[in-house]
Amino acid sequence: MVIFQHCWRILTNFWLKVDSFGLTTDMSYLEDRRVRMVNLIAAWSFICALFYSIVNLVTDILILTAVDLTYCVLVLFVFYFHHRKRFKLARIYLSVITILFLGTISYFFYHIAEYYLFCVLIAGILVFHDKQTHVLISISLVLAILIPKAFFSDFSPVDPLPQARLLFNLPLAVFLIFFMVRHFKHIQQNYQDEIKKQQQHLEVLNRDKEQLFAIIAHDIRSPLVATSQILQHVSNEVTSEEFRKQSLLQVTSQLRVMTENVDNLLHWSSQNLQGLISRPVSFNLHTLLLDVLKSMEAQRKAKRIQTVIDVPVDIYVFADSEQIHIVLRNILSNAFKFSHKQGEVKISAKKADAAIKIAIEDWGVGMSKKKVKKLFNNLQLPSYGTSGERGTGLGLVLVNNLIQINRGEIKVSSVENAGTTILLKFPAVESL
Numbered sequence: 001m002v003i004f005q006h007c008w009r010i011l012t013n014f015w016l017k018v019d020s021f022g023l024t025t026d027m028s029y030l031e032d033r034r035v036r037m038v039n040l041i042a043a044w045s046f047i048c049a050l051f052y053s054i055v056n057l058v059t060d061i062l063i064l065t066a067v068d069l070t071y072c073v074l075v076l077f078v079f080y081f082h083h084r085k086r087f088k089l090a091r092i093y094l095s096v097i098t099i100l101f102l103g104t105i106s107y108f109f110y111h112i113a114e115y116y117l118f119c120v121l122i123a124g125i126l127v128f129h130d131k132q133t134h135v136l137i138s139i140s141l142v143l144a145i146l147i148p149k150a151f152f153s154d155f156s157p158v159d160p161l162p163q164a165r166l167l168f169n170l171p172l173a174v175f176l177i178f179f180m181v182r183h184f185k186h187i188q189q190n191y192q193d194e195i196k197k198q199q200q201h202l203e204v205l206n207r208d209k210e211q212l213f214a215i216i217a218h219d220i221r222s223p224l225v226a227t228s229q230i231l232q233h234v235s236n237e238v239t240s241e242e243f244r245k246q247s248l249l250q251v252t253s254q255l256r257v258m259t260e261n262v263d264n265l266l267h268w269s270s271q272n273l274q275g276l277i278s279r280p281v282s283f284n285l286h287t288l289l290l291d292v293l294k295s296m297e298a299q300r301k302a303k304r305i306q307t308v309i310d311v312p313v314d315i316y317v318f319a320d321s322e323q324i325h326i327v328l329r330n331i332l333s334n335a336f337k338f339s340h341k342q343g344e345v346k347i348s349a350k351k352a353d354a355a356i357k358i359a360i361e362d363w364g365v366g367m368s369k370k371k372v373k374k375l376f377n378n379l380q381l382p383s384y385g386t387s388g389e390r391g392t393g394l395g396l397v398l399v400n401n402l403i404q405i406n407r408g409e410i411k412v413s414s415v416e417n418a419g420t421t422i423l424l425k426f427p428a429v430e431s432l
Helices: 004-019 029-058 061-082 089-109 114-127 131-151 161-220 221-234 239-275 284-297 297-302 321-337 369-373 395-405
Strands: 280-285 306-309 316-321 344-352 355-362 409-415 419-427
Touching: 004 029, 029 089, 029 161, 061 089, 131 409, 221 239, 221 344, 239 297, 280 284, 280 321, 284 297, 284 306, 284 321, 297 321, 316 321, 316 419, 321 344, 321 355, 321 395, 321 419, 369 409, 395 409
Parallel strands: 306 344
Antiparallel strands: 280 316, 344 355, 355 419, 409 419
């Protein structure tokens, strides 16, 4: 049994190599399938001709044995042409030698090769896409069938084959026709499926592009316009010192928001152009969280939000620290935006089941279940916070992707007018 499995594995691997012989990476999908079909037709033609040569040798029909063996040798040149990347020449060559081969057999036994000539016609239609070649093959086959019938029907240099051989040829030819048609139908179905997938992918990209332009128009242009207006007022000499200070604080806030948006856009673009890459390291979660909160101090103070930190100082996470910084910043930014003034945001963490679990809670406006389900699907148009702050529109989509490439998980639970809780899960250092 083991020997049989080993032999079967060798034969399977060999057949796969025959099937893909001559293929290149820059080949179109349809051309790839045509080359595979020619390889299969050539391989099966070789096997059938070799089988018939043995049968004819045993039954002492030496003329057909010689014809079959000659055809076997000629078929091997198809693979040579594929090796030399002469794919069209290989198809033409295979068609010509097969028609000549079957025409020669028809000369000796005009009533046994007709079925296989029909196989050649179908194969020619499948592997060639131009009408001229289809017509040429059809005419050649008609001549190969009619000439022996018209001129050599009463003359045969050898004795006729037994009736059993004739009965065997018909079902074999029908099987070959069925195999070729089914195989090409399978190719066409796969091709249609591939086109459908690409179409769906293009639709998603087009939708994301439109939403991305809308996001850029608001998230980049709006802070710039606001900053420009503030600076124009500040440049007015009649403004008070207090007004100047407040204006500079607003400019700082606008620039911070724009920096955050540009950062998100750059990471999102990197993901879509070349793919995000995670470079995991061991880092202290408490230290990273303090750095994140420090960078968001102005946003927190603007709404006088109290942050409650319940994160042990000895918790270490194994992930890309810069990407987790972006994750926490985006989530906390949303928590601040959608919290009420003088509200509270709580960040807690614990180690459980060889993983680090982080919870970020706020008691702000919350979300409906319908909106929660759509959070990570695709780019969203930005929404506004409780003080008119504008979201980025792609923050949570980016967050979800960053979490996934760091082997993490995210869950969101929210109740309208009651608040939102976001649960994060990342690998702990000891789990690796």
